[in-house]
Amino acid sequence: MQKVALIQSQAYPTKALAYEANERLIIEAAEQGAKIVCTQELFLTPYFCQVQDTKYFELAEEIQGPLVERLQALAARFEIVIVASLFEKQAVGIYYNTSVTIDADGEVLGVYRKQHIPQDPGFEEKFYFTPGDGGYPVWKTRYGTIGVLICWDQWFPEAARLMALQGAEIIFYPTAIGWLPEEKAEWGRRQHQAWETVQRGHAVANGCYIAAINRVGRETMETESGAQRVIDFWGQSFASDPYGEVLVKGSESEEEVLYFSYESKVMEDFRQIWPFFRDRRVDTYEGISSRWLS
Numbered sequence: 001m002q003k004v005a006l007i008q009s010q011a012y013p014t015k016a017l018a019y020e021a022n023e024r025l026i027i028e029a030a031e032q033g034a035k036i037v038c039t040q041e042l043f044l045t046p047y048f049c050q051v052q053d054t055k056y057f058e059l060a061e062e063i064q065g066p067l068v069e070r071l072q073a074l075a076a077r078f079e080i081v082i083v084a085s086l087f088e089k090q091a092v093g094i095y096y097n098t099s100v101t102i103d104a105d106g107e108v109l110g111v112y113r114k115q116h117i118p119q120d121p122g123f124e125e126k127f128y129f130t131p132g133d134g135g136y137p138v139w140k141t142r143y144g145t146i147g148v149l150i151c152w153d154q155w156f157p158e159a160a161r162l163m164a165l166q167g168a169e170i171i172f173y174p175t176a177i178g179w180l181p182e183e184k185a186e187w188g189r190r191q192h193q194a195w196e197t198v199q200r201g202h203a204v205a206n207g208c209y210i211a212a213i214n215r216v217g218r219e220t221m222e223t224e225s226g227a228q229r230v231i232d233f234w235g236q237s238f239a240s241d242p243y244g245e246v247l248v249k250g251s252e253s254e255e256e257v258l259y260f261s262y263e264s265k266v267m268e269d270f271r272q273i274w275p276f277f278r279d280r281r282v283d284t285y286e287g288i289s290s291r292w293l294s
Contacts, residue, residue, distance in 0.1 A: 002143045004170065005029030005037045006258040008237040008250045010217040011046040015059065018044045019067070021255075023074065029257050030078035035104070035143040038083040040215045040237075041151050041174040042097070045087060049176075050221040050229035052127040060089035063111060068100055076106030081141045083148055085174035087128075088113070097129045097150055099174055104142040112137060114150040115159065122180055122229050125152075136162040144169045144262070151175045154199050154212065158288070164206035165277075170262055173199065173212040178233035192234055200244040207271040209262045211239040216253050242270040 007025045012018035022043055029037045042048075044067070048056040061067045067086065075082045081104055088098035088111070097114035113132030117125045136159055138147040147163030147170075154173045163171055177195060179188045196212075203210045216235035220228055237250040239260040247260040271277065287293050 001261050001263045002035045003033050003259060003261050004211065004239070005032070005034035006211055006213045006237050006239065006248075006250075006260075007037065007039045007043070008213060008216060008235055008254075008256050008258060009040055009043060010215060010255050011219050015044045019070070023070075025255075025257050026074060026080075026082065027078070029259075030080050032257075032259065034080065034259060036081040036083070036141070036146065036170070038148075038172045038211065038213050039085055039174060040213045041085045041176040042087055043085055043174075043215075046219050046221070047176045047215070047231065047233070048221065049125045049128055050122050050219065050231060051223045052124050053224065056128065057089075057095060060087045060095050062089050063098070063100060063108075068102075068108065071100070072102055072106040072108065075102040075104060079104045079142075081143055081146075083146070083172050083174070085150060090130075094130050095128055096132065097125070099148045099150060099172075101139050101141070101146070101148060103139075109139040109141065110134075110137055112148045112150070114153060116152045116156055118152045122231055136166070138163050138166045138168045140167075144264070147171045149173050151177060154195070154202075157202060157205065160202040160206055160210075164208050168206075168208055169264060169267060170209040170211060171202065171206075173210065175212050175214040175237075176233065177214055178231040181230055181232060184232065188234075192236065196236070196238065196246075200240045200246070203240040203242055204244045205276060207242045207267055207274065207276065209239065209241055209267075211237075211260070213237045214250075216251075216255060242267055 088096040115132040119126040147168035215233045
């Protein structure tokens with residue numbers, strides 16, 4: 001059994017303050033016995049994708065740079081696995097929404113670059129992010145085999161299935177999702193319900209644990225025309241076991257560390273009782289790679 005920590009945080013005025021706050025929470029988690037710690041999506045910055053503005057490209061970090069080096073030192077110091085989500089600059093004009101996975105000895109095991117990039121009012125991600133180019137890797141860490149998907153990825157069962165087929169015991173979903181104030185009264189409850197339900201479904205369909213780590217707080221940004229964009233991030237980070245049971249759930253508004261424990265034996269028992277992988281008809285799924293079947 002391993003203890004896992006989810007860092008549900010808020011936006012801060014600067015990257016330095018955001019790092020300090022999240023480092024404090026990561027250390028708190030390590031001191032409470034957590035062996036794997038995961039941040040929310042883009043944990044160093046506000047959710048700048050509410051608007052399209054080239055100035056926000058200045059927020060991007062290189063993987064081989066001081067931020068990741070600090071996280072490596074933190075992981076090695078406390079012998080914990082850290083999954084951190086950041087805005088990555090690969091080259092001028094090529095930017096990714098990325099997570100980096102660091103093992104308990106400080107080694108960078110690899111990065112995952114968000115594959116599914118949304119484009120909606122208030123979620124202008126195609127302006128900033130190149131679609132991921134590295135497939136759906138999983139990593140064998142000191143404390144278990146994990147996969148990482150990011151926010152919009154959480155709606156796609158194919159992504160979770162590909163990670164589970166490679167042995168992922170936990171799939172982490174660093175996230176930045178919330179309500180637009182003008183929609184909340186009519187759609188808010190249903191939007192949140194759909195978000196939680198689809199991920200719990202991935203846990204059941206794949207016989208693994210999932211953990212979604214969201215941010216909290218109201219973030220307001222101004223467009224070039226002077227209009228205001230507002231998102232109320234709904235928090236409520238949670239983890240689910242293979243049965244879809246919610247093991248822990250955060251508040252709508254508080255910065256906090258959430259803990260749960262996972263056991264490989266629970267997965268083994270589940271898959272023996274409900275052998276979905278055994279009964280997959282892989283010879284009948286040729287259409288799944290098509291955009292549309294009519």
